[in-house]
Amino acid sequence: MSGVVTTYHQRIAQEKRALIVAAATALFLELGYDRTSLARIAERSGVSRATLFKQFPSKAALFDAMVTESWSTADEEDPPPAGNVVDGLSTIGRRYAELLSRAQMTDLFRIVIAELPRFPELANAQFSHGKMPYFESVRGYLLAEHEAGTVRVEDVDLAATQFLGMISNYVFWPTLLVPGWQVSAERVAQVVDEAVRTIVARYAAPARSDI
Amino acid sequence: MSGVVTTYHQRIAQEKRALIVAAATALFLELGYDRTSLARIAERSGVSRATLFKQFPSKAALFDAMVTESWSTADEEDPPPAGNVVDGLSTIGRRYAELLSRAQMTDLFRIVIAELPRFPELANAQFSHGKMPYFESVRGYLLAEHEAGTVRVEDVDLAATQFLGMISNYVFWPTLLVPGWQVSAERVAQVVDEAVRTIVARYAAPARSDI
DNA sequence: GCAGAGGTGAGTCACTCGGCTCACCATCGG
DNA sequence: CCGATGGTGAGCCGAGTGACTCACCTCTGC
Known part of the structure; x- marks a missing residue:
């Protein structure tokens, strides 16, 4: 190379x-x-x-090369900044939302989903280049804070999935379903902030075993 | 008929x-x-x-008829039961997870997503038979409880999306991406319960304007 | 200045597709 | 019993398809 x-x-x-x-x-x-x-x-x-x-x-080989090289353009991010949980989650969440908002990424997701039965190995690429890095970042943040005692998260994987799900369900699904759909940058930022607040409220709140 | x-x-x-x-x-x-x-x-x-x-x-007409009649099999649900927020959300969430888990629904989603550029009107059907009923149910619950003063939810739409997103991101994406993926019923129930807890913890908690 | 790597244009091949038509047959209802 | 409704089988059509080949051209680098 x-x-x-x-x-x-x-x-x-x-x-x-x-x-x-x-x-x-x-x-x-x-x-x-x-x-x-x-x-x-x-x-x-x-x-x-x-x-x-x-x-x-x-x-098929050409298609595979196309998908592979398309993914590579999504891997230019540097590692997330250090700092407190709120800032860290906000940064990761905004990057995640930005990734899911790109029209090119949406089309790529669409065709990968459509052709998965024929190219099952693409699922790995989808995970490793799409959700996984962000999932791991969120997971790392929550795990570190949990061990530091700041928050109490028993199921870190689930919490990370919750966080990313709150974002993708708002940002990604409409863009995937409705061609040309756009979510304003302000709304995206608001959605991410609310997701952070929700996660923090849940796992930083005093344990409520009565619920 | x-x-x-x-x-x-x-x-x-x-x-x-x-x-x-x-x-x-x-x-x-x-x-x-x-x-x-x-x-x-x-x-x-x-x-x-x-x-x-x-x-x-x-x-195309045959394809359209196929999609329409496939959706009709998903509309057999009766209205959600009355009760407190936790029970209501849990019921809706479990039904939602159950819908998203069906292999037939996953395949239907896949082909609808794939053919959306050619059949854009399917997006409406996707919404009206898929997410929408559950979204409205969640929205109704949160709105009623908000007006009753039990919870404080300023953006009901966002909160409903957050709730459903926490579920679908765990249940739906893997089944859509990995052919034959299965999530155990116990895990699904656990995920739904945790989503309910998170939403309640966020919006039933005392307002924390300092976050 | 020449060998060879690489690109080109045109063409072939066997095949499938959606769409359509036609003459013919089976069955029910009056 | 007979007409109409609906199904059948076969076949045709124009247009594409992916895959592959071959003779020829155009440069580079020694």
């Missing part, structure tokens, strides 16, 4: 490959797997069909 | 129609829209292709 020997014929090949993947991404996300033909991909990328077959052995 | 004049030739037509829809449902949910051909539907339902075209003008 680094700046290897460059071999100036391979350079062109990589450029062509990038063009193919870009065109395939746009077409797959717009039309879905079946309705996207290799001919259209070749046409849109300005590459001959023969080149396409030399670069990718099959349509 | 009632037991009309029966016309004993139409009876056979309706039986054939039911066979067609049943076969189409199985094939659409298993293979998706594009990979399901009308020929296979006719074959599986034991009906000739000509009959299929007489009953349904197009593949």
Whole structure:
């Protein structure tokens, strides 16, 4: 992946490959797997069909490359900042909401969900690049604070899922179901803040065994 | 829709129609829209292709009928029981989790999400038969209790979304992403109970404006 | 200046699809 | 008994599809 020997014929090949993947991404996300033909991909990328077959052995391989490289654009985040629980959760929550709000991510989720029966291994990628990093961040925060005695969280996994669920259920589902749906940045921030308040209120509150 | 004049030739037509829809449902949910051909539907339902075209003008019409009739099986619930907030929310939450856990519903959600760009009107059906009834139930409970002074919920819509999100994020996403995923009934009940506790802890707790 | 890597355009192949039509058959109701 | 309603089987059509091949062109790098 680094700046290897460059071999100036391979350079062109990589450029062509990038063009193919870009065109395939746009077409797959717009039309879905079946309705996207290799001919259209070749046409849109300005590459001959023969080149396409030399670069990718099959349509499935091209689809897989498209998903993989799309995910890689979502992994540019640096680790969450240290600080108190409220600030930490707010930061993670806002990033999570921002990820789920991107139109490109929504379309990617849609096609991955649609094609999961045919590409079951994509579920792992969906988890590892989507929910998992945020889940682990939330989990880490809650666990640390629990051990510090600030909060009392018996089921950390459940609490983290609750937190992310309160956000995704508001931000993600409408964008996934209604094409072109937009949630204002202010509303997103408000939703995240309320989610943080709810989690804190639950697990920082004195134990109420009578409920 | 009632037991009309029966016309004993139409009876056979309706039986054939039911066979067609049943076969189409199985094939659409298993293979998706594009990979399901009308020929296979006719074959599986034991009906000739000509009959299929007489009953349904197009593949899209058949798909629409399939989705509509699949949703109708989800609307057999009676109104939620009266009682205190905790019991009410628990009942609604359990029903919601049960709905989201059904394998058939998961497959239906999957294909609806996948085909939404082509059938945008399905989003309305998704809402009105899926989340909406439960959302309204939760909303009604919280609103009534708010007006009664038991709890203090400024944004009832948000609170209802939070509650359902805590459940669906645990129950629904894994079943949607991982084929064959199962969550035990005990765990589901536990998740619902914890969601109720969290909501109650947040909105029944004394106002903490300092957070 | 030439070998070879890589891209190109055109074309072939076997196949499937949704849509449609037609002549013919089975059964019920008057 | 006979007409009408509805189902049947077969076949055709135009359009795409993924996969694959081959002769040819265009550059780079030695």
